[in-house]
Amino acid sequence: MGPPGSGKGTQARLLVERTGAYQLATGDLFRHHLGAGTSLGTLAKSYMDTGAYVPDDVTVRMVREKLGELPAGQRVVFDGFPRTVPQADALDGLLAERGRSLAAVIVIEVPRDELLGRLGARATCASCQAVYSLTVRPPRVAGVCDRCGGPVSGTARADESPDIVRKRLAVYGEQTKPVVDHYERRGLVKRVSGVGEIEDITRRLEAAVA
Ligand code: AMP
Numbered sequence: 001m002g003p004p005g006s007g008k009g010t011q012a013r014l015l016v017e018r019t020g021a022y023q024l025a026t027g028d029l030f031r032h033h034l035g036a037g038t039s040l041g042t043l044a045k046s047y048m049d050t051g052a053y054v055p056d057d058v059t060v061r062m063v064r065e066k067l068g069e070l071p072a073g074q075r076v077v078f079d080g081f082p083r084t085v086p087q088a089d090a091l092d093g094l095l096a097e098r099g100r101s102l103a104a105v106i107v108i109e110v111p112r113d114e115l116l117g118r119l120g121a122r123a124t125c126a127s128c129q130a131v132y133s134l135t136v137r138p139p140r141v142a143g144v145c146d147r148c149g150g151p152v153s154g155t156a157r158a159d160e161s162p163d164i165v166r167k168r169l170a171v172y173g174e175q176t177k178p179v180v181d182h183y184e185r186r187g188l189v190k191r192v193s194g195v196g197e198i199e200d201i202t203r204r205l206e207a208a209v210a
Helices: 008-019 026-036 039-048 056-069 085-097 112-120 162-185 198-209
Strands: 022-025 076-079 105-109 122-125 131-133 189-193
Touching: 008 022, 008 076, 008 105, 008 198, 022 026, 022 056, 026 039, 026 056, 026 076, 039 056, 056 085, 085 162, 105 162, 105 198, 112 122, 112 162, 162 189, 189 198
Parallel strands: 022 076, 105 189
Antiparallel strands: 122 131
16 A cells, blocks of 8 residues: 555565566556446546546456456455555455455555655556656656566656646545554554665565565
């Protein structure tokens, strides 16, 4: 977990590369549906473009479907889910149905000013969804993804205009901070500073869950 711009997608990707877990990123799934032109994609876009969350029932249905496609026993890194307390409750049910449980909840913390700087210059690979920041971590070759060679565009997301960025941070504070508190009470939360070099953050994260 972490606010928009905290680097949770990047760190989740590195974590799955090292552990063989599956990265279940609800934001990426919504963008995938959008690219594929499904009705779910069209519905999600109407919320995403304003910085709001997609309704819980829609989000949970999509996560349930995705979990159903994974082999039994597959370890999963949830990225950007759950984002509301009802989603956290639904996740408990989905895991219980499968005889599984949460190992840890990693919360990546970044000061608000840094988030605002990062989000304004965010860029995404159209092919593999790798995330860059044009100011903090640009691709090695401008416009070309380091990982897959796909096109990296700085204007790939409609939800990164300054007003929308502020709205997304506010929504995180209102709806997702309570989820962190919810997991804190269950003793699952590991807090990691998301400031500094990507590799250093990965090391902190791995130490936190070791
Ligand atoms: P992300 O790529 O994780 O920053 O997500 C981008 C956008 O997708 C969010 O601002 C929401 O509009 C939507 N979204 C992603 N995950 C969720 C979720 N778990 N619940 C509701 N909306 C979500």
